[in-house]
Each structure stands twice: as structure tokens, then as C-alpha cells.
Amino acid sequence: xxxxERGMWGGPxxxxxxxxxxxxxxxxxxRMEHYRLRHRLYDGGMSRLLSRELxxxxxxxxxxxxxxxxxxxxxxxxxxxxxxxMPGGPWLLEIVAGIIEDGETPADVVRRxxxxxxxxxxxxxxxxxxxxxxxxxxxxxxxxxxxRVDASxxxxxxxxxxxxxxxxxxxxxxxxxxxxLHAGRINSASPIIALQWxxxxxxxxxxxxxx
Numbered sequence: 001x002x003x004x005e006r007g008m009w010g011g012p013x014x015x016x017x018x019x020x021x022x023x024x025x026x027x028x029x030x031r032m033e034h035y036r037l038r039h040r041l042y043d044g045g046m047s048r049l050l051s052r053e054l055x056x057x058x059x060x061x062x063x064x065x066x067x068x069x070x071x072x073x074x075x076x077x078x079x080x081x082x083x084x085x086m087p088g089g090p091w092l093l094e095i096v097a098g099i100i101e102d103g104e105t106p107a108d109v110v111r112r113x114x115x116x117x118x119x120x121x122x123x124x125x126x127x128x129x130x131x132x133x134x135x136x137x138x139x140x141x142x143x144x145x146x147x148r149v150d151a152s153x154x155x156x157x158x159x160x161x162x163x164x165x166x167x168x169x170x171x172x173x174x175x176x177x178x179x180x181l182h183a184g185r186i187n188s189a190s191p192i193i194a195l196q197w198x199x200x201x202x203x204x205x206x207x208x209x210x211x
Contacts, residue, residue: 016040020049031056055138061106062097062144063113064128064194065120067151068209073177073198074118074154075191077168086187093180095191097142106143114147118169119158124148124209128197133189144194146201148209174202 018038026032033054038046065074076094083090098113100106107125114122128144151171159165172180180186181195198205 012040059100059141061109062190063110063147064095065149068206072151072171074171093186120149122147
């Protein structure tokens with residue numbers, strides 16, 4: 001990308017946001033905030049006064065547990081309230097993930113969560129990307145990784161009872177994971193992005209992690 005392209009996609013020349021009012025509408029396990037604001041337009045003027053709600057739930061980190069020796073992926077199945085009306089039901093096939101607490105790095109989170117949620121030790125870690133979950137209504141950002149694990153004994157029920165977690169763990173071959181993805185059984189963003197990334201980088205990772 002040259003300088004012209006970087007300038008074109010960097011927002012308005014003077015990227016100004018004027019927050020007129022910010023209020024907390026709801027504070028519980030998560031938080032909802034209401035904003036009244038204006039922002040700079042591409043033609044140089046300012047927008048009209050906009051009213052927006054923002055869902056604040058913090059930021060998270062997620063990791064795709066991959067065993068390069070066995071060419072197997074560890075998947076989790078658990079209940080998700082956001083999928084209550086999904087045709088397949090609210091038990092989703094997912095990867096390991098957790099909220100980033102104060103003082104933690106994303107790598108700290110996935111190392112902690114992979115033991116709590118999957119009963120696995122993290123042997124290596126490869127960054128994939130950081131992405132915004134749904135920037136039209138929430139600030140949540142996810143740091144996504146691929147992690148090397150030993151999947152030979154992966155299985156059972158895991159999670160912290162104090163947090164209401166009831167997580168079934170199992171491993172599938174790389175081909176089986178792709179079949180689940182293509183069949184629509186894996187239907188949340190982090191595992192979709194991670195599996196598609198692994199399709200592109202799998203051979204490199206196997207050379208790198210299985211010398």
C-alpha cells in the first residue's frame with residue numbers, strides 16, 4: 001500500500017470526534033452507554049448530532065488449539081444465550097476464549113483459559129489477528145491466536161462451576177473441522193476466522209512446530 005492509499009483510507013483529513021454527552025444506561029455483568037456526538041465528515045464539515053448506544057463488555061482473547069503432530073483440532077461445545085433462537089440450538093462449537101482482565105495480556109488470557117476450558121497445556125502460540133466483533137454497537141475487540149497443544153488426551157467436561165461453565169471438549173481431524181465449518185455447525189466468528197487462517201498456514205505451522 002503506497003502513501004496515497006494509506007491517506008485515502010485513514011479517515012477524514014482531520015479525524016475529529018466531539019462527544020457532547022455520555023451516560024451509563026445500564027450497569028450489570030456488562031454495561032450499556034449512551035452517546036450524543038458529532039464527527040468530522042469527509043468533505044471537511046461536521047456531522048449532525050448523532051445518538052448512539054454502545055455495549056461495553058471489555059475485550060477478549062481466543063485461541064484455536066491445534067496439534068500439528070496428530071493434525072487435530074480441539075473444539076469446545078457450550079451453551080450461549082446469544083444463540084437461543086438459532087435453528088441448531090444454543091449449544092455452539094467454539095474455541096477457547098476469555099475476557100482480558102486488568103493487568104493481563106491477551107497471551108496471558110489464552111494460557112489461563114486453555115487449561116480451565118479444555119484441560120490442555122499451551123506449548124506454542126502464534127498470533128492470527130485482532131478484530132472488532134461488531135463495531136456498529138460494541139467496542140469489544142478479540143485478539144486471536146493459534147496454539148500448539150497435545151490433543152491425544154483432549155476430552156471430558158471442563159470449565160469453572162463458579163462461573164456457570166459446562167464445557168464439553170473433544171478433538172477432530174483438520175478435515176473434520178473444515179467439514180463442520182462448511183456445514184454451518186461452526187457458526188461464530190473466532191473459530192471461523194481461525195480455521196480459515198489455519199487453512200492458509202497449516203503446512204508452515206507443521207514444519208515450524210514439528211521439526
